[in-house]
Amino acid sequence: MTAATSSPATPAPKSAPKPDPKPDRVYFFGTCLVDMLYPEAGLAGMDLLRHAGVTVIFPEGQSCCGQPARNSGYLEEAKAVARAQLDAFPGDLPIVVPSGSCAGMMKTHYPHLFEGDPDQPRAIAFAARIHELTAFLVNVLGVTLQDKGEPMTVTWHPSCHSLREMGVTDEPKALLRQLANVTLVENSRERECCGFGGTFAVRQAAVSTAMVADKLASVRDTGAGTLLSGDCGCLMNIGGHAEKVGDGTRCRHIAEFLMERCHAR
Amino acid sequence: MHAKGGVADGGHHPEHGPRFAERAPDALNNPQLRRNFRRAMDGLMAKRAAQFPDPAYWAELRERGAAVKARALSKLPELLERLESNLTANGVQVHWAETTDEANAIVLDILQRAGARTVIKGKSMVSEEMHLNAHLERHGIEAVESDLGEYIIQLAGETPSHIVMPCIHKNKDEISDLFAEKIPGLGRTGDVDELTAAARRVLRDRFASADAGISGVNFAVAETGTLVLIENEGNGRLSTTLPPLHIAVTGIEKVVETLDDVVPLLALLPRSATGQPITTYVNMISGPRKPGEKDGPTAVHLVLLDAGRSRVYQDVELADTLRCIRCAACMNHCPVYTRVGGHTYNAIYPGPIGKILTPQLQGLDAAGDQPHASTLCNACAEVCPVKIPIPDLLVRLRREAVRPTEETATHLPVVKDGGAERSRMESLVWAGWRLVYTRPLLYRMVTRALAWGGNWVPASAPLMRDWTRARAKPRFKPRTLHDLARERGYLNEVPK
Numbered sequence: 001m002t003a004a005t006s007s008p009a010t011p012a013p014k015s016a017p018k019p020d021p022k023p024d025r026v027y028f029f030g031t032c033l034v035d036m037l038y039p040e041a042g043l044a045g046m047d048l049l050r051h052a053g054v055t056v057i058f059p060e061g062q063s064c065c066g067q068p069a070r071n072s073g074y075l076e077e078a079k080a081v082a083r084a085q086l087d088a089f090p091g092d093l094p095i096v097v098p099s100g101s102c103a104g105m106m107k108t109h110y111p112h113l114f115e116g117d118p119d120q121p122r123a124i125a126f127a128a129r130i131h132e133l134t135a136f137l138v139n140v141l142g143v144t145l146q147d148k149g150e151p152m153t154v155t156w157h158p159s160c161h162s163l164r165e166m167g168v169t170d171e172p173k174a175l176l177r178q179l180a181n182v183t184l185v186e187n188s189r190e191r192e193c194c195g196f197g198g199t200f201a202v203r204q205a206a207v208s209t210a211m212v213a214d215k216l217a218s219v220r221d222t223g224a225g226t227l228l229s230g231d232c233g234c235l236m237n238i239g240g241h242a243e244k245v246g247d248g249t250r251c252r253h254i255a256e257f258l259m260e261r262c263h264a265r
Numbered sequence: 266m267h268a269k270g271g272v273a274d275g276g277h278h279p280e281h282g283p284r285f286a287e288r289a290p291d292a293l294n295n296p297q298l299r300r301n302f303r304r305a306m307d308g309l310m311a312k313r314a315a316q317f318p319d320p321a322y323w324a325e326l327r328e329r330g331a332a333v334k335a336r337a338l339s340k341l342p343e344l345l346e347r348l349e350s351n352l353t354a355n356g357v358q359v360h361w362a363e364t365t366d367e368a369n370a371i372v373l374d375i376l377q378r379a380g381a382r383t384v385i386k387g388k389s390m391v392s393e394e395m396h397l398n399a400h401l402e403r404h405g406i407e408a409v410e411s412d413l414g415e416y417i418i419q420l421a422g423e424t425p426s427h428i429v430m431p432c433i434h435k436n437k438d439e440i441s442d443l444f445a446e447k448i449p450g451l452g453r454t455g456d457v458d459e460l461t462a463a464a465r466r467v468l469r470d471r472f473a474s475a476d477a478g479i480s481g482v483n484f485a486v487a488e489t490g491t492l493v494l495i496e497n498e499g500n501g502r503l504s505t506t507l508p509p510l511h512i513a514v515t516g517i518e519k520v521v522e523t524l525d526d527v528v529p530l531l532a533l534l535p536r537s538a539t540g541q542p543i544t545t546y547v548n549m550i551s552g553p554r555k556p557g558e559k560d561g562p563t564a565v566h567l568v569l570l571d572a573g574r575s576r577v578y579q580d581v582e583l584a585d586t587l588r589c590i591r592c593a594a595c596m597n598h599c600p601v602y603t604r605v606g607g608h609t610y611n612a613i614y615p616g617p618i619g620k621i622l623t624p625q626l627q628g629l630d631a632a633g634d635q636p637h638a639s640t641l642c643n644a645c646a647e648v649c650p651v652k653i654p655i656p657d658l659l660v661r662l663r664r665e666a667v668r669p670t671e672e673t674a675t676h677l678p679v680v681k682d683g684g685a686e687r688s689r690m691e692s693l694v695w696a697g698w699r700l701v702y703t704r705p706l707l708y709r710m711v712t713r714a715l716a717w718g719g720n721w722v723p724a725s726a727p728l729m730r731d732w733t734r735a736r737a738k739p740r741f742k743p744r745t746l747h748d749l750a751r752e753r754g755y756l757n758e759v760p761k
Contacts, residue, residue, distance in 0.1 A: 025759065028750075028755070030746040030747075030750070032702070034746055035712060035745045035746040035747060036712055036715055036716065036719070036741055036742065036745055037739050037740065037741060037742065038742075039742050039744060039745055039746040039748075039749050040742070040749075042746040042749075042750075043746065043749045043750070043753065046750065046753075046755055047753075055756070055760075056755055056756075057755065057756045057757070057758065057759055058746075058747075058750040058755045058756070058757065059757060059758065060705060060709075060747065060751075060757045061705040062705075063701075063702040063703075063705065063708045064702045066702075068698070069695055069698060069699070070660060071641060071660060071663070072663060072667070072691075072695065073660065073662075073663030073664040073665075073666060073667045073686075074664075074667065074692075074695040075664050077695045077696070077698065077699040080699050080703050081698075081699060081702040081703055083703075084702065084703040084705075088705070090759075091759060093759065112657075160640070160641075160642035160643055160644070161643070163643075164642070164643035164644070164646070164647055165643065191644075192600050192644075193600045193640050193642035193644065195600070195640060196640065197639070197640025197641060197642070198640075198641075199637075200637070200639070200640045200641075201731075201732060201736075202728050202731035202732055203286060203637050204285070204286050204289065204601075204637065204638055205286070205731040205732075205734060205735070206286065206289045206290045206293055207286075207289050207293065207601055207604060207605060207638070208640075208735070209734070209735040210293050210604050211600055211601075211604065211640075212735065212736070213735075214604075236736075236739050237736065239737075240732075240735075240736030240737045240738075240739065241735055241736045241737075243736070243737035244733075244735060244736050244737050
């Protein structure tokens, strides 16, 4: 993996099969939400990488990608926190992220965030090293999974940023299709936002509630008892709403689900 | 944050009325309205998708569309001058209006000089921006909308809820009730053809008798001095050819350089808007009736409106807003718009494009809440035919809205009323956040404290209250990923 030579105006390259040889070491960026609320999802992501034969490094100095401040318009604050991440992940190893949204922030927005800043070349190089977890497992590592679980049906929720910033479309489904006993059914509004949007959920509470209620209804219509996603913000929103209204749908991070099915921790 | 004790109360003035978050529940609690929008937007999304089956073709076409508009904007002053001189050579009289008041005065003056008492109007969002009908009415001139959707909302005394389909918020039954009440001699009918025929009967008389026609413009071609106007009902053609006087009103950003430039835009606009390969009518207006010609108006005027656009043009990033060709694909695909409809935005231009345009035209004091009415889901950017980075511009405007006063005082504020949404409370929260998230040791202390006691935060706490109204409280886990990673033997650094 080498530093990007593209100009900041060039959009970050979308996740696509990489010609690079399989790396034997990677960094893991856990994200702040996973760190505090869904640590088992982060751990499962690291374990999946370890099972694929990769040495995983989790730098102690990491915290947050900075997206909450950026999306609130506090760009200086976002940049300060982003810079702390540039410092926490030295060298040129790939950085794997169990969230399409945080990955999207670092890959597509860091170069612009550092415009006119002496650290911009560093931010551009950093952005080029960012990989969303499921895309990395499929496109870079080419993992094969052995399903050991009971037959069950699941449905998938792609986060908006994994879809539309990271270009991750089929990768998570490709992983799920490898599981012999898992049936994947699509929900009717799969590509529509769940209404989380970070502070949107509280700033525009009523609209957000209408969105998440519709999302849960379309999930319920599939008859699958389990909703999987690669982003804990969406899971916190959809799962939190399901719990509040007494809906039994289980909402889980895909990494945790795959670990449980294939490596039964 | 909404005005009631929110952290971002900022400088919002009560005279601007309730904010987006406060207006939204009215629409959300109206099941009929929500069904109308959902059904209409689902239909429009499916029709658009069917028009662009090949992603490579779509990517190439929108690249061309974006390039055409970007090039036009890059030489906007020069193109506007060329447009004026070529239009003038074609016999079209060109007028410049810096404000909507000036534009209204110009239109009124032209009409009064011609002794016009009645006007037939084609659909024009710029005329909505001017509140032109109300202005003319105050001066004793009656303007009748001839686009079916516009005609319906004019009868109902409402404003457009969508920039392409202004009465999309109404269903057939509601229109049937309205027509039965307003059109003499028409009973209540559920038959769409009968309803359309009734409107046509009324409007035919108006076309024939109007003293003047007023229309908008989709593309103004500098090279040839041509006004391109697309529509489906023929009302645009009638409004611009039947009356003896035609006045077109448009924003200065509608200029393109050459007739060739119209080609990709024409391929993009109807497909993105209504899922049509092309509109039923494509009007190319190139001047008044010439000696010996049998039809067409004897005088044609163009009013070019600025109304804040040249200010948008000053900023290299925000200027992308002016690429917009008003197709409405962004609102058709917006999960927020679909649920609340156009009127909730309380603005001429609703939906994603409105959320970036309104605060720039009206200022952040009046519309600083608009950029926050978005999850930044990027659905708009994905379908924009001229590649306007709407989510990035929403973030930019959020940024302008919370700029510190020191900056807005010393620098020329890029957007009117920069800093209008800034509150001491919110800026302190982010300063604290920055402190914690840039210092690994402090971050570890804070996250450990939350792991230990975070779940004791009551559901009634500020912010948590808004979250828990519809969702369970998030649960802090006793050990963070930082803890678990070390316990499982994951390395902290790359081994030497």
